Amino acid sequence: MDKLLDVENVSISxxxxxxxxxxxxxxxxxxxxxxxxxxxxxxxxxxSGSGKSLLAHAIFGILPENARLNGKxxxxxxxxxxxxxxxxxxxxxxxxxxxxxxxxxxxxxxxxAIGHCETEEEKKAxxxxxxxxxxxxxxxxxxxxxxxxxxxxxxxxRVLVSTALLADPDxxxxxxxxxxxxxxxxxxxxxxxxxxxxxxxGVLLITHDIHAALEVADxxxxxxxxxxxxxxxxxxxxGDGENLLHPYTKSLFKALPANGFEVVEGYQPLHGExxxxxxxxxxxxxxxxxxxxxxxxxxxxxxxxxxxxFKYEEGA
Amino acid sequence: MELIAKNISxxxxxxxxxxxxxxxLELDNKKIxxxxxxSGSGKSTLCKILxxxxxxxxxxxxxxxxxxxxKGFKPVQLIYQHPEKVMNPKWRMKQVLEESWNxxxxxxxxxxxxxxxxxxxxxxxxxxxxQRFSVLRSLNPNTKFLIADEMTTMLDAITQAQIxxxxxxxxxxxxxxxLLVSHDMDLVDTICDxxxxxxxxxAAMK
Numbered sequence: 250m251d252k253l254l255d256v257e258n259v260s261i262s263x264x265x266x267x268x269x270x271x272x273x274x275x276x277x278x279x280x281x282x283x284x285x286x287x288x289x290x291x292x293x294x295x296x297s298g299s300g301k302s303l304l305a306h307a308i309f310g311i312l313p314e315n316a317r318l319n320g321k322x323x324x325x326x327x328x329x330x331x332x333x334x335x336x337x338x339x340x341x342x343x344x345x346x347x348x349x350x351x352x353x354x355x356x357x358x359x360x361x362a363i364g365h366c367e368t369e370e371e372k373k374a375x376x377x378x379x380x381x382x383x384x385x386x387x388x389x390x391x392x393x394x395x396x397x398x399x400x401x402x403x404x405x406x407r408v409l410v411s412t413a414l415l416a417d418p419d420x421x422x423x424x425x426x427x428x429x430x431x432x433x434x435x436x437x438x439x440x441x442x443x444x445x446x447x448x449x450x451g452v453l454l455i456t457h458d459i460h461a462a463l464e465v466a467d468x469x470x471x472x473x474x475x476x477x478x479x480x481x482x483x484x485x486x487x488g489d490g491e492n493l494l495h496p497y498t499k500s501l502f503k504a505l506p507a508n509g510f511e512v513v514e515g516y517q518p519l520h521g522e523x524x525x526x527x528x529x530x531x532x533x534x535x536x537x538x539x540x541x542x543x544x545x546x547x548x549x550x551x552x553x554x555x556x557x558x559f560k561y562e563e564g565a
Numbered sequence: 566m567e568l569i570a571k572n573i574s575x576x577x578x579x580x581x582x583x584x585x586x587x588x589x590l591e592l593d594n595k596k597i598x599x600x601x602x603x604s605g606s607g608k609s610t611l612c613k614i615l616x617x618x619x620x621x622x623x624x625x626x627x628x629x630x631x632x633x634x635x636k637g638f639k640p641v642q643l644i645y646q647h648p649e650k651v652m653n654p655k656w657r658m659k660q661v662l663e664e665s666w667n668x669x670x671x672x673x674x675x676x677x678x679x680x681x682x683x684x685x686x687x688x689x690x691x692x693x694x695x696q697r698f699s700v701l702r703s704l705n706p707n708t709k710f711l712i713a714d715e716m717t718t719m720l721d722a723i724t725q726a727q728i729x730x731x732x733x734x735x736x737x738x739x740x741x742x743x744l745l746v747s748h749d750m751d752l753v754d755t756i757c758d759x760x761x762x763x764x765x766x767x768a769a770m771k
Contacts, residue, residue, distance in 0.1 A: 516677055
């Protein structure tokens with residue numbers, strides 16, 4: 250399988266005015282590293298408000314002006330500049346947004362799906378293709394003339410998914426595709442991602458919903474306080490969580506109602522509150538002294554897994 | 566202490582069909598009940614009726630032998646899924662909390678609220694942190710019954726366990742009633758003594 254997307258040591262910070270002309274640099278993402286191959290679903294799991302959606306914005310080059318992006322985002326081995334991102338978005342890489350609020354409320358669905366066309370012929374060709382894909386997703390001809398507000402939750406999701414696939418993408422980025430949907434629609438949405446995977450498309454699923462992530466993803470990247478602290482295989486989330494590596498991931502797994510509902514004290518430090526050492530230091534049960542002052546790197550532990558913890562360092 | 570819904574029927578003025586029809590429900594402070602139903606089945610509307618937010622409906626809600634008070638503090642408090650939507654964005658968190666009651670330091674500690682958070686505005690806190698405030702705010706000493714409508718759906722599993730663990734302790738201590746609305750069956754099975762399917766008690770859905 251070929252690598253599609255490589256995100257290497259990406260950090261995102263915002264320049265904020267505090268008082269008068271004083272500025273501060275607020276780091277929201279400190280170190281985000283992950284990779285996706287063809288036909289693979291990788292979930293990025295983080296709590297709401299942790300800034301994980303910014304990853305999607307960084308990939309598409311739509312961060313706000315006061316944001317500063319560092320690190321590398323590579324697509325098929327080539328590092329993307331802002332110009333490359335503008336060229337590639339909507340073609341090689343597409344976004345499945347969270348809800349129909351991202352659609353133009355005054356445009357008909359089929360016009361939104363087809364998008365901008367230079368010539369009449371292009372428009373006709375795209376229209377035919379759009380109809381085919383919509384049909385495939387069980388959206389009848391009447392949907393073409395509807396406006397976004399007329400769609401039900403499940404229909405809206407099918408529209409967003411089929412619009413994304415209209416471009417024949419290599420990579421789909423889905424930002425929180427499941428909240429606010431009932432169980433049946435969630436299942437249907439997740440099945441769409443499974444089909445994409447079968448067709449060799451890579452899927453980056455950004456979510457806070459651990460059940461959704463476990464249902465479809467091959468690997469799961471755990472996002473904590475601006476860091477990816479572990480990339481685990483789906484199979485590791487089983488039994489007693491003994492195959493999970495990072496202490497946070499272990500506690501997260503054990504806190505699920507079905508796995509014991511265990512309570513761990515403390516809270517996830519927010520942007521600007523993180524100590525110089527490991528972001529999980531305060532809550533960690535197996536911490537070393539060095540964890541307070543030194544920050545572990547995300548290290549490869551084989552089998553496509555990674556972890557950011559001194560416990561798994563060689564010789565430790 | 567009992568919270569009783571008698572023959573509750575509700576429809577939106579523009580709708581033809583009833584959303585809730587002849588719903589009967591008896592809740593008390595002895596058992597923790599989980600309420601389950603498909604989305605759109607009227608769970609949230611029922612919660613709003615039970616807590617006195619929606620007043621235009623047919624039937625009655627009886628709390629402790631009397632109808633819900635129309636004015637003043639509501640003894641049945643409702644907590645929603647999105648804490649950021651129920652807080653004044655221009656107030657600091659201290660003001661948000663104290664709008665309800667005079668919270669002591671040990672209450673803050675119980676919910677894991679850092680003192681430094683009190684001087685922040687709601688948008689400067691994460692969803693999990695805000696929900697801690699939202700829950701603590703609702704636990705005014707006059708609160709007798711708590712309804713949690715998808716209270717922890719947006720939170721990670723650890724924060725969910727923390728918040729619910731604390732709430733359940735307080736509910737038990739103060740002998741309050743607690744109704745949990747959730748679509749997470751594992752969660753309902755873990756903390757509830759009994760569960761109710763809305764479609765079983767709602768004639769409009771049959």
